[in-house]
Amino acid sequence: MERLPGGRRPRLVSSLGLGRGAAGLARPRPPRRAENCFVPISEIIAVEETEFNKKQRNIGRWQKMAKLHAFTVYYVKKARNHRWRCSNVTFWCVDEHLCNQWIQALKELLEMQKSRPKQLLVYINPYGGKRQGKRIYEQKVAPLFSLASISTDVVITEHANHAKDNLFEVNIYKYDGVVCVGGDGMFSEVMHGLIGRMQKDSGIDQNNPKASLVQCNIRIGIIPAGSTDCICYSTVGISDPVTSALHIIVGDCQPLDVSSVHHNNTFLKYSVSLLGYGFYGDILKDSEKKRWMGPMRYDYSGFKTFLSHHYYEGTIAYQPAKHTHGSPRDKESCRTGCCICKESEKQLAEQQKECGLNHEEGEEEWKFIKGKFLAINAVSMSCACPRSPKGLSPAAHLADGSADLILVRKCSRFDFLRYLLRHTNQDDQFDFPFVDVYRVKSFQFTSKLSEDNESNVMDIGKKRFGQFCRDHPACCCNIVNSTWNCDGETLDSSAIEVRVHCQLMKLFARGIEEKCKDEAAYSQSSIEQLL
């Protein structure tokens, strides 16, 4: 909390309790005794001089006063379930000079908030999710950015990869951040554009799976308008455009792990949420044909894929993440100011100091697992989303330099359903004999098909997807590979090599805040004052 200059206690009367801008002044209450409610400066959105019109002034005891001077403080009001709203409170007094002093002092304090963005580049996908991206931005987000004096260059995308390609052309360094309005796919595009641009400008070859990538310090803001919005939900705690806009305005910063995916020394993609083979790969592949259904396509394809119950054979090699103290079976989740992520940040800074950018990771032990899997999921974050509020791996960390590798082995449909259901309730989804989970810093996967006979892969691939093993028509084993689902996009190769890059990029977010503390503190009063 900051102290305002002057020492003199100003006699300002606020629209206490009403607190809804000038309209709230219509029925002012007599000045109350000071209330101990606070808004940190870091959560003030803007301060504006407020004009009184005659009608508003013509009230109660204020009627007798010659002229009133006022200002309005717009601030973040925290509501339930991590939702943020812009609220305001208007203060007025008869002393014009005093009023101006307050405005000036508050504006100076806001100027000192150096992490706040002043200029943003915004990409809107008009076709993501329920096709509401443009409307959401114009009606809910743009007015807040303008209130907070943030200037924006807005690009409405005209085709897939428009945002990504554009990020290689524009002068990104003049912006304090890039905002994407859309879903996880849109975020992925912007992330690929920014990370790719950083590597290009630094002469780093993305095709080298061992390269030390250059961190991207230009933050990305996500205004959720997609179908899953898992990255927004997992980093903010809710998928809500106004909440996300406010996190951007106050200049929050959340580092994020990014996994690089390679095949045969060729860069394929980056991933921050889910790399899924088997169940989630098959859902995605099927759902792409049903884009017209909107977000419902995932439920339709999910149900279909569940019924098909395909499993896939292959080998996984992984390097355990020994640098981090956490485990995927922890009861504690990653929250704002997470100690485990902070520890990884320290280790990263030390490594960079010691080895500079040429740091090469030592060849640590590899472990191997062979088997028949219904799903292989690697998640760099919890992957919480409205469908599964605790996510695929509830204890995964946003910025610890590791991913959780979840292996769901062949089991009955009934058991698989029990496993899926646990994503929606409080029971432990890893507490099954057919589910294993490991915290890893890298892994590789090879399907049995490519292991057995590389040359036959092309022939078999040409056959219809979903064709069953001819020898065992009822066994559900699949003679073709599944597809990797990489943050909602399919990969062309089944054999991949994955490496987690600790805190490679940053978001305008602060992680999920502890619920009970905030909600108790903020529900007591509808108005918070710093004065």
Ligand SMILES: CCCCCCCCCCCCC/C=C/[C@@H](O)[C@H](CO)NC(=O)CCCCCCCCCCCCCCC
């Ligand atoms: C019985 C109900 C069980 C419900 C189980 C729900 C588990 C949901 C877990 C969601 C995990 C999302 C991970 C995020 C991935 C994103 O990077 C990516 C891009 O947006 N989204 C998807 O790939 C989109 C993935 C969409 C996944 C939808 C899964 C729906 C499964 C439905 C299974 C129905 C079984 C019914 C049996 C009677």
Ligand SMILES: Nc1ncnc2c1ncn2[C@@H]1O[C@H](COP(=O)(O)OP(=O)(O)OP(=O)(O)O)[C@@H](O)[C@H]1O
């Ligand atoms: N103008 C456009 N026309 C067609 N496709 C676009 C356009 N702009 C972006 N895209 C592509 O649309 C894909 C999906 O968009 P987006 O992620 O916003 O929505 P979604 O798929 O409904 O949500 P989610 O990814 O959360 O499931 C992105 O991968 C992006 O490349």
Ligand SMILES: [Ca+2]
């Ligand atoms: Ca992680």
